[in-house]
Amino acid sequence: MAYAEPAVVDHAPPAEVPEVELYHAKTWLTKYVFSQDAKVIAIQYSLTAIAIGLVALVLSWLMRLQLGFPATFSFIEPADYYQYVTMHGMIMVIYLLTALFLGGFGNYLIPLMVGARDMVFPYVNMLSYWIYLLAVLVLAASFFTPGGPSGAGWTLYPPQSILSGTPGQEWGIILMLVSLMLFIIGFTMGGLNYVVTVLQARARGMTLMRLPLTVWGIFVATILALLAFPALFVAVVMSLLDRTVGTSFFMPHIVEMGEQLPYGGGSPILFQHLFWFFGHPEVYIVALPAFGIVSDLISTHARRNIFGYRMMVWAIIAIGGLSFVVWAHHMYVSGMNPYFGFFFATSTLVIAIPTAIKLYNWVLTLWRGNIHFTVPMLFCIAFIVTFLNGGITGLFLGNVSVDVPLSDTMFVVAHFHMVMGVAPIFVIFAAIYHWYPLISGRMFNQALGLFHFWVTFIGAYLIFLPLHYLGFVGVPRRYFEIGETGFVPESAATLNEFITVVALIVGFAQVVFMANLAWSVFRGRVAGRNPWRAVTLEWQTAEVPPGHGNWGPTLPVVYRWAYAYSVPGVEDDFVPQNLPPSQVKAADPSARAAE
Amino acid sequence: MLVAVVLVVIAVGTVVFHVVSPWWWTPIASNWHIIDDATLVTFWITGVAYVAVILFMAYCAVRFRYRKGRRAAYEPENKRLEWWLTGLTSLGVIGLLTPGLIVWNEFVTVPDDAAEFEVVGRQWQWSYRLPGKDGVLGASDPRLITGDNTFGLDPNDPRGQDDVLIEGDDLHLPIGRPLKVLMRSADVIHDFYVPHFRAKMDIIPGMVTYFWFTPTRTGTFDILCAELCGVGHHTMRGMVVVEADTDYQEWLQGQSTFADLMARAAPGDAVKLAADEGRGDAAANGNTRSGSDRPSPINR
Ligand code: HEM
Ligand SMILES: [Cu+2]
Ligand SMILES: [Cu+2]
Numbered sequence: 047m048a049y050a051e052p053a054v055v056d057h058a059p060p061a062e063v064p065e066v067e068l069y070h071a072k073t074w075l076t077k078y079v080f081s082q083d084a085k086v087i088a089i090q091y092s093l094t095a096i097a098i099g100l101v102a103l104v105l106s107w108l109m110r111l112q113l114g115f116p117a118t119f120s121f122i123e124p125a126d127y128y129q130y131v132t133m134h135g136m137i138m139v140i141y142l143l144t145a146l147f148l149g150g151f152g153n154y155l156i157p158l159m160v161g162a163r164d165m166v167f168p169y170v171n172m173l174s175y176w177i178y179l180l181a182v183l184v185l186a187a188s189f190f191t192p193g194g195p196s197g198a199g200w201t202l203y204p205p206q207s208i209l210s211g212t213p214g215q216e217w218g219i220i221l222m223l224v225s226l227m228l229f230i231i232g233f234t235m236g237g238l239n240y241v242v243t244v245l246q247a248r249a250r251g252m253t254l255m256r257l258p259l260t261v262w263g264i265f266v267a268t269i270l271a272l273l274a275f276p277a278l279f280v281a282v283v284m285s286l287l288d289r290t291v292g293t294s295f296f297m298p299h300i301v302e303m304g305e306q307l308p309y310g311g312g313s314p315i316l317f318q319h320l321f322w323f324f325g326h327p328e329v330y331i332v333a334l335p336a337f338g339i340v341s342d343l344i345s346t347h348a349r350r351n352i353f354g355y356r357m358m359v360w361a362i363i364a365i366g367g368l369s370f371v372v373w374a375h376h377m378y379v380s381g382m383n384p385y386f387g388f389f390f391a392t393s394t395l396v397i398a399i400p401t402a403i404k405l406y407n408w409v410l411t412l413w414r415g416n417i418h419f420t421v422p423m424l425f426c427i428a429f430i431v432t433f434l435n436g437g438i439t440g441l442f443l444g445n446v447s448v449d450v451p452l453s454d455t456m457f458v459v460a461h462f463h464m465v466m467g468v469a470p471i472f473v474i475f476a477a478i479y480h481w482y483p484l485i486s487g488r489m490f491n492q493a494l495g496l497f498h499f500w501v502t503f504i505g506a507y508l509i510f511l512p513l514h515y516l517g518f519v520g521v522p523r524r525y526f527e528i529g530e531t532g533f534v535p536e537s538a539a540t541l542n543e544f545i546t547v548v549a550l551i552v553g554f555a556q557v558v559f560m561a562n563l564a565w566s567v568f569r570g571r572v573a574g575r576n577p578w579r580a581v582t583l584e585w586q587t588a589e590v591p592p593g594h595g596n597w598g599p600t601l602p603v604v605y606r607w608a609y610a611y612s613v614p615g616v617e618d619d620f621v622p623q624n625l626p627p628s629q630v631k632a633a634d635p636s637a638r639a640a641e
Numbered sequence: 642m643l644v645a646v647v648l649v650v651i652a653v654g655t656v657v658f659h660v661v662s663p664w665w666w667t668p669i670a671s672n673w674h675i676i677d678d679a680t681l682v683t684f685w686i687t688g689v690a691y692v693a694v695i696l697f698m699a700y701c702a703v704r705f706r707y708r709k710g711r712r713a714a715y716e717p718e719n720k721r722l723e724w725w726l727t728g729l730t731s732l733g734v735i736g737l738l739t740p741g742l743i744v745w746n747e748f749v750t751v752p753d754d755a756a757e758f759e760v761v762g763r764q765w766q767w768s769y770r771l772p773g774k775d776g777v778l779g780a781s782d783p784r785l786i787t788g789d790n791t792f793g794l795d796p797n798d799p800r801g802q803d804d805v806l807i808e809g810d811d812l813h814l815p816i817g818r819p820l821k822v823l824m825r826s827a828d829v830i831h832d833f834y835v836p837h838f839r840a841k842m843d844i845i846p847g848m849v850t851y852f853w854f855t856p857t858r859t860g861t862f863d864i865l866c867a868e869l870c871g872v873g874h875h876t877m878r879g880m881v882v883v884e885a886d887t888d889y890q891e892w893l894q895g896q897s898t899f900a901d902l903m904a905r906a907a908p909g910d911a912v913k914l915a916a917d918e919g920r921g922d923a924a925a926n927g928n929t930r931s932g933s934d935r936p937s938p939i940n941r
Contacts, residue, residue, distance in 0.1 A: 124872045124873070124875065125872045128869070128872060128874075197872070198869070199869045203830055203868075203869070205828065205829045205830070205846060206829035206830060206869065206870055206871055209828065209829060209871070211764045211765075211828070211829065211870070211871030211872060211873070212871045212872065213872055298783075298845075298846045298847025298848075299783045299784060299846075299847060300783070300827070300828050300829075300846055301763075301783050301786045301793070301827045301828060302764070302827075302828050303764065303828075304786070304787075304788060304791075306784070306786070312847075313847070314830060314845050314846065314847065315845060315848075348705070348713060349712075349713045350713035350714065350715075351715060351716070351717055353716070353717075353718065353719070354717075354718045354719070354723050355717060355718065356718065357718065357723055379832065379841055379842050379843055380843045380845075381842060381843045381844070381845045381848065381850035384745075384748070384749040385749065387745050387749070388742060388745065388746075391738065391741055391742060391745065392738060392742075395734045395737060395738050395741075396734070398730070398734055399727065399730050399731055399734060402726075402730045403723070403726065403727060403730070405694070406694075406723075406726045407723075409694060409697060409698055409701070410719075410722070412698060412701040412702070412705060413697075413701050413705065414705060414713060414714035414716070415701070415705045415713040415714075416705060416707050416708065416711045416712065416713040417701070417702065417705050417706050417707055418707045419644055419702075419706065419707070424644065427644065427648075427698065427702075430694075430698065431648070431651060431695060431698075434691060434694055434695070435691065438687040438690070438691055441683060441687055441737055442680065442683050442687075445679070445683060445737055445738065445741035446741055446742070446745045447675075447676050447679055447741050447742075447744035447745040447747075447748055448676065448679050448680045448683055448741055448744075450673075450676060450748065450839060450840055450841060451666070451673075451676060451680075451836075451839040451840075451841070453841065453867070454832060454834070454841070454867040454868060455867070504647075507651065511655065511658065512658070512662070512664070515662050515664035515665065516664060518664060518665055518666045519664050519665070519666065519667060519836070520666070520667050520834075520836030520865075522834065522865055522866075522867045522875075524869045524874060524875075525874070525875040526874075526875045527875060528875070529875070531863050531865075532861065532862065532863050533667040533836050533837065533862075533863055535663060535664070537663050537664070538664065541664070609717070611713060611715075612712050612713040612714070612715050613715055614715050619712060619713070
């Protein structure tokens, strides 16, 4: 177990490379707008992601209004509904979650947590944000084009995505594809930064096995993204060519509304393989940073070392690797060779094992801890519940034959909302509350935070749990209305009304959340240094909030792992990673006797 | 405390909801009750895990909540416990996968005596083709689709002349016989889905997809499209009537064949089409041909 002890050596290896002088902004514009400081870029990424995420949230209300009260809102036509579904899904997955976890938290936390002054390529990092912003603007512009945004579903399956039976065929789909290309280019610039910074810019003594799991999660997620996004990129380029210049990469011979189209020879299923070769790792691109952050937050707020750190690291790596060999579990009923089902069901259920281990270890970190039920901790617990729930329904959908009746029904919608909608969003809330005092220097309002938590947690569970059962009944997803059928009972309509009402309430709670953050920036109690008494480096900076260059004149030196909580024989219940062993205060023997 | 109470309510409430909720799968009308069985096994194994983990968290939330002066245990890892949990989880996964794969093997193994029929999807309607007296479906090609020949059947293929074509009407199927559905799409991806049959499969333009099932209950059931296919996706409905063989045969007699329809459309048309060289070739060589070579007992 030697690795995991707070390796008490007063000496740290010498620096291998001399420090590189940072870029120092001289004007207001280069300091706050075209900034090369990862912390500013992080805020820019986060605010942009949240802003476009709000659009997706409003779209979800509109969809819920239609589903809860069909034939009530005359302004929602079928075409509108499909456009809402598409934009809501795409924005949530790519432009909100991916951007916020990697561009937002990645930028803010990586340099601080590994003990670097900034990202290694600050200029490219800045470009990454501006290209992302452009991607968001191009996507948003599609709302204002003739024909509106694409209604092809976030999966953009051809031939439908580029044919005239789908809304947004004129401009929407083109802007969507261009925006995705921009997003990927922008992401790649940021992603290379995150990976190289973790590998090259760690402080003295910060070995890989002393990294906080947050960094591990973001690091492996970024590697996944760098390998997975190219598959989406080529699929997008080919779709764009099919749409604009009439190639037939994904287009077989088609007779649309009785008219023979000049396409032929392409393969629609090829697109699906490319899409899901990206799309499945994408789930983990969102999930792994969430896993990492949750590990660190639970450990800090339960005052206990993360349980099974090494296992946690290996599980992250195993999940990352396996996530590239499970993609076709999204395609069990796609018409691909059915014998693939055997392989992909097996690989999919195998990935459940490292995932379950991570979950056990979070719970076992609570076990024998000293749990403070702070708002971040509450959101972590809510994450465990919803992630467990969504992971379990994933076992239904991954298990090929069980998937057949459930595929493309509301069960799938409920599943992925639990596992990659609600659960990661809870981590985002936890993380924002947790690092808010560091970023803003002030504390958020506790009461409002608790209000936000309870409404959001209970509400989200009430929205998505019953939805699974509509899937069992057989209600398909992406349906403007189910209408008269011989199999959906009347009571389903009542359930839909209920879900819609809860969704609106949960939506309102987010207003409270944002008001809390905005108000506390100016009026919150001054947080002071390290209010959560955390051990990781980001809380040990020279100033709070951390200034340009993070560390003042000298870089930190790391003496121990990131989980030195409640170490026996030490007075405090935490020992910062950079506290020299000679300064660690031994426990007062009389106090120990009382224990 | 509140946290623990809420966690217990969630664990217990979820189970209670599961048991008493009026929303459950629609009464089955096919042989795929084994899919339902595999689903139930999944429910049991995962349900136990779900409740156990949440209740354990509730216990921790009470037992290990913050107390002044208490110190958390410092225990970086516990190999034994970790291996136990890994082992148990692996067992659970094997317990899930085994029934899952056994049923899948069944699902992908079409019985030799399955009768074939065809479902054609286009924006946004269903049509169906049943083999005629000869028991086989004639060749087809999307390039042959015209206003009169909406199925794109090859007029030169004698096997197709007696194919029964159903457009804008209900599909009828005989009860108790394994059926293989061959599916074609003229335009985009659709998905032939009958909740009562459990099975579904995407229909990809440019290829023929399939699945099989045996109707086990007479009645009229909804056909839905389960793959987004444009603005009319939710309107793409149909009905399938499962009935006794005699009723089915009687219904079949009343339907029009391809030859009937072509003759009715324009007597000269079929001949003209056949003379059109390029199209004839396409029908003969097209990689999207459908059609079966084996007599099908659906019309015995
Ligand atoms: C309380 C918040 C939310 C509500 C009420 C909500 C509601 C909905 C609804 C009603 C649909 C359409 C269902 C259908 O007709 O198929 C949908 C689709 C979707 N949502 Fe959400 N959603 C929420 C949050 C999220 C989040 C946080 C994510 C992030 C992953 C997300 C991702 C998606 C995706 C990927 C789709 C599928 C889009 C498609 O079918 O193309 N949603 N959501
Ligand atoms: Cu369809
Ligand atoms: Cu459809």
